[in-house]
Amino acid sequence: MIIRKFCPTDLKRVFEIENMSFDQSYGIKMFQQLYEMGIGFLVAEEDSYVIGYVMFWIKYESCGHIISIAVDKDYRRLGAGTKLLIKAISVLSLINLDTIYLEVNENNDGAIEFYKTFNFKVDRTVPNYYTNGDGAIVMYLPLRNGKVSSD
Numbered sequence: 001m002i003i004r005k006f007c008p009t010d011l012k013r014v015f016e017i018e019n020m021s022f023d024q025s026y027g028i029k030m031f032q033q034l035y036e037m038g039i040g041f042l043v044a045e046e047d048s049y050v051i052g053y054v055m056f057w058i059k060y061e062s063c064g065h066i067i068s069i070a071v072d073k074d075y076r077r078l079g080a081g082t083k084l085l086i087k088a089i090s091v092l093s094l095i096n097l098d099t100i101y102l103e104v105n106e107n108n109d110g111a112i113e114f115y116k117t118f119n120f121k122v123d124r125t126v127p128n129y130y131t132n133g134d135g136a137i138v139m140y141l142p143l144r145n146g147k148v149s150s151d
Protein backbone atom coordinates (compact mmCIF):
# COMPACT_ATOMS: atom_id res chain seq x y z
CA MET A 1 0.00 0.00 0.00
CA ILE A 2 1.31 3.44 -0.82
CA ILE A 3 0.25 6.89 0.30
CA ARG A 4 0.59 9.56 -2.37
CA LYS A 5 -0.71 12.99 -3.28
CA PHE A 6 -4.20 13.16 -4.74
CA CYS A 7 -4.37 13.96 -8.44
CA PRO A 8 -7.47 15.08 -10.37
CA THR A 9 -7.92 11.67 -12.04
CA ASP A 10 -8.62 10.26 -8.52
CA LEU A 11 -11.65 12.51 -8.12
CA LYS A 12 -14.35 10.04 -9.19
CA ARG A 13 -12.94 7.24 -7.05
CA VAL A 14 -12.51 9.48 -3.98
CA PHE A 15 -16.10 10.61 -4.41
CA GLU A 16 -17.24 6.96 -4.52
CA ILE A 17 -15.42 6.27 -1.24
CA GLU A 18 -16.94 9.36 0.35
CA ASN A 19 -20.42 8.31 -0.77
CA MET A 20 -20.14 4.85 0.73
CA SER A 21 -18.72 6.30 3.95
CA PHE A 22 -20.95 9.25 4.89
CA ASP A 23 -24.67 9.98 4.85
CA GLN A 24 -23.94 13.57 3.89
CA SER A 25 -21.65 14.22 0.98
CA TYR A 26 -19.36 17.17 0.31
CA GLY A 27 -20.18 16.68 -3.37
CA ILE A 28 -17.70 16.16 -6.16
CA LYS A 29 -17.44 19.91 -6.90
CA MET A 30 -16.44 20.64 -3.33
CA PHE A 31 -13.65 18.06 -3.56
CA GLN A 32 -12.42 19.73 -6.73
CA GLN A 33 -12.58 23.18 -5.14
CA LEU A 34 -10.77 22.06 -1.99
CA TYR A 35 -8.04 20.55 -4.15
CA GLU A 36 -7.74 23.73 -6.18
CA MET A 37 -7.49 25.73 -2.94
CA GLY A 38 -4.34 23.76 -2.18
CA ILE A 39 -5.41 21.81 0.89
CA GLY A 40 -3.46 18.70 1.90
CA PHE A 41 -5.01 15.83 -0.04
CA LEU A 42 -3.56 12.31 0.05
CA VAL A 43 -4.81 8.94 -1.17
CA ALA A 44 -3.98 5.37 -0.19
CA GLU A 45 -3.44 3.09 -3.14
CA GLU A 46 -3.35 -0.71 -3.21
CA ASP A 47 -2.26 -2.33 -6.48
CA SER A 48 -2.92 0.97 -8.34
CA TYR A 49 -6.46 1.15 -6.89
CA VAL A 50 -7.41 4.06 -4.64
CA ILE A 51 -8.83 2.69 -1.38
CA GLY A 52 -8.90 5.75 0.86
CA TYR A 53 -8.18 9.44 1.21
CA VAL A 54 -7.49 12.16 3.76
CA MET A 55 -7.90 15.93 3.44
CA PHE A 56 -6.37 18.42 5.86
CA TRP A 57 -5.29 22.04 6.13
CA ILE A 58 -3.98 24.70 8.45
CA LYS A 59 -7.11 26.23 9.94
CA TYR A 60 -5.18 29.15 11.38
CA GLU A 61 -1.62 29.89 12.38
CA SER A 62 -1.19 27.26 15.07
CA CYS A 63 -3.99 24.83 14.35
CA GLY A 64 -4.23 21.97 11.86
CA HIS A 65 -7.57 20.47 10.88
CA ILE A 66 -8.44 17.05 9.48
CA ILE A 67 -11.26 17.85 7.06
CA SER A 68 -12.16 14.31 6.09
CA ILE A 69 -10.75 10.78 6.05
CA ALA A 70 -12.35 7.63 4.69
CA VAL A 71 -11.39 4.16 3.53
CA ASP A 72 -13.37 1.95 1.13
CA LYS A 73 -15.60 -0.41 3.17
CA ASP A 74 -13.93 -3.47 1.64
CA TYR A 75 -10.49 -2.33 2.81
CA ARG A 76 -11.17 -1.22 6.39
CA ARG A 77 -9.30 -2.57 9.42
CA LEU A 78 -6.25 -3.23 7.27
CA GLY A 79 -4.26 -0.20 8.37
CA ALA A 80 -5.00 2.20 5.47
CA GLY A 81 -6.67 4.78 7.72
CA THR A 82 -3.70 4.67 10.07
CA LYS A 83 -1.21 5.15 7.24
CA LEU A 84 -3.21 8.08 5.84
CA LEU A 85 -3.54 9.80 9.20
CA ILE A 86 0.13 9.24 10.12
CA LYS A 87 1.16 10.89 6.85
CA ALA A 88 -1.26 13.80 7.30
CA ILE A 89 0.00 14.37 10.85
CA SER A 90 3.61 14.19 9.69
CA VAL A 91 2.97 16.78 6.96
CA LEU A 92 1.18 19.05 9.45
CA SER A 93 4.03 18.52 11.92
CA LEU A 94 6.41 20.22 9.50
CA ILE A 95 4.83 23.45 10.68
CA ASN A 96 5.06 24.47 14.30
CA LEU A 97 1.43 23.84 15.26
CA ASP A 98 -0.03 23.65 18.78
CA THR A 99 -2.78 21.23 17.92
CA ILE A 100 -4.59 19.23 15.24
CA TYR A 101 -8.33 18.93 15.59
CA LEU A 102 -11.28 17.37 13.83
CA GLU A 103 -15.02 16.87 14.12
CA VAL A 104 -16.58 13.41 14.20
CA ASN A 105 -20.24 12.40 14.35
CA GLU A 106 -21.11 11.61 17.97
CA ASN A 107 -22.62 8.29 16.80
CA ASN A 108 -19.56 7.24 14.83
CA ASP A 109 -18.08 4.96 17.50
CA GLY A 110 -15.66 3.27 15.07
CA ALA A 111 -14.06 6.53 13.98
CA ILE A 112 -13.89 7.80 17.57
CA GLU A 113 -12.03 4.60 18.55
CA PHE A 114 -9.78 5.05 15.52
CA TYR A 115 -8.82 8.60 16.56
CA LYS A 116 -8.24 7.49 20.14
CA THR A 117 -5.57 5.09 18.88
CA PHE A 118 -3.70 8.27 17.84
CA ASN A 119 -4.20 9.81 21.26
CA PHE A 120 -6.78 12.31 20.02
CA LYS A 121 -8.71 13.61 23.04
CA VAL A 122 -12.35 14.63 23.29
CA ASP A 123 -12.67 18.41 23.58
CA ARG A 124 -16.42 19.08 23.42
CA THR A 125 -19.69 18.15 21.75
CA VAL A 126 -21.38 20.49 19.30
CA PRO A 127 -25.12 19.77 19.17
CA ASN A 128 -26.88 19.75 15.78
CA TYR A 129 -23.61 20.05 13.91
CA TYR A 130 -24.78 17.92 11.00
CA THR A 131 -27.81 18.75 8.87
CA ASN A 132 -29.63 15.59 10.07
CA GLY A 133 -29.44 16.94 13.63
CA ASP A 134 -26.59 14.73 14.82
CA GLY A 135 -24.03 16.32 17.08
CA ALA A 136 -20.29 16.37 16.50
CA ILE A 137 -17.55 15.54 18.93
CA VAL A 138 -14.56 17.82 18.54
CA MET A 139 -11.32 15.91 19.14
CA TYR A 140 -7.81 17.31 19.29
CA LEU A 141 -4.27 16.06 19.26
CA PRO A 142 -1.96 18.23 21.36
CA LEU A 143 1.45 18.91 19.83
CA ARG A 144 4.62 20.06 21.49
CA ASN A 145 7.06 22.08 19.37
CA GLY A 146 4.98 20.99 16.39
CA LYS A 147 5.43 17.28 17.16
CA VAL A 148 3.06 14.70 18.61
CA SER A 149 3.47 14.82 22.36
CA SER A 150 3.82 11.56 24.27
CA ASP A 151 1.63 12.82 27.20
Ligand SMILES: CC(C)(COP(=O)(O)OP(=O)(O)OC[C@H]1O[C@@H](n2cnc3c(N)ncnc32)[C@H](O)[C@@H]1OP(=O)(O)O)[C@@H](O)C(=O)NCCC(=O)NCCS
Nearest residue numbers: 021069070071076077078079080081082104110111113114
Ligand atom coordinates in the same frame (compact mmCIF):
# COMPACT_ATOMS: atom_id res chain seq x y z
C1 LIG B 1 -12.41 5.60 10.41
C2 LIG B 1 -11.73 4.91 9.22
C3 LIG B 1 -11.11 5.96 8.32
C4 LIG B 1 -10.61 3.99 9.77
O1 LIG B 1 -9.90 3.44 8.67
P1 LIG B 1 -9.30 1.95 8.72
O2 LIG B 1 -8.41 1.79 7.56
O3 LIG B 1 -10.39 0.97 8.85
O4 LIG B 1 -8.49 2.02 10.09
P2 LIG B 1 -7.26 1.11 10.56
O5 LIG B 1 -7.34 -0.24 9.91
O6 LIG B 1 -6.00 1.86 10.34
O7 LIG B 1 -7.59 0.98 12.12
C5 LIG B 1 -6.62 1.25 13.12
C6 LIG B 1 -7.21 0.98 14.48
O8 LIG B 1 -8.27 1.94 14.74
C7 LIG B 1 -9.31 1.29 15.50
N1 LIG B 1 -10.51 1.17 14.69
C8 LIG B 1 -10.64 1.42 13.36
N2 LIG B 1 -11.92 1.22 12.96
C9 LIG B 1 -12.59 0.84 14.07
C10 LIG B 1 -13.96 0.45 14.30
N3 LIG B 1 -14.89 0.44 13.32
N4 LIG B 1 -14.33 0.09 15.56
C11 LIG B 1 -13.42 0.10 16.57
N5 LIG B 1 -12.10 0.43 16.41
C12 LIG B 1 -11.71 0.80 15.18
C13 LIG B 1 -8.77 -0.11 15.83
O9 LIG B 1 -8.03 -0.01 17.05
C14 LIG B 1 -7.85 -0.37 14.65
O10 LIG B 1 -6.86 -1.33 14.93
P3 LIG B 1 -7.21 -2.92 14.76
O11 LIG B 1 -7.89 -3.09 13.42
O12 LIG B 1 -5.87 -3.56 14.83
O13 LIG B 1 -8.14 -3.25 15.89
C15 LIG B 1 -12.72 4.01 8.44
O14 LIG B 1 -13.41 3.18 9.35
C16 LIG B 1 -13.74 4.78 7.65
O15 LIG B 1 -13.50 5.14 6.50
N6 LIG B 1 -14.93 5.02 8.24
C17 LIG B 1 -15.99 5.75 7.52
C18 LIG B 1 -15.64 7.19 7.35
C19 LIG B 1 -15.42 7.85 8.69
O16 LIG B 1 -16.14 7.60 9.64
N7 LIG B 1 -14.40 8.73 8.72
C20 LIG B 1 -14.09 9.50 9.89
C21 LIG B 1 -14.99 10.68 9.89
S1 LIG B 1 -14.54 11.89 11.06
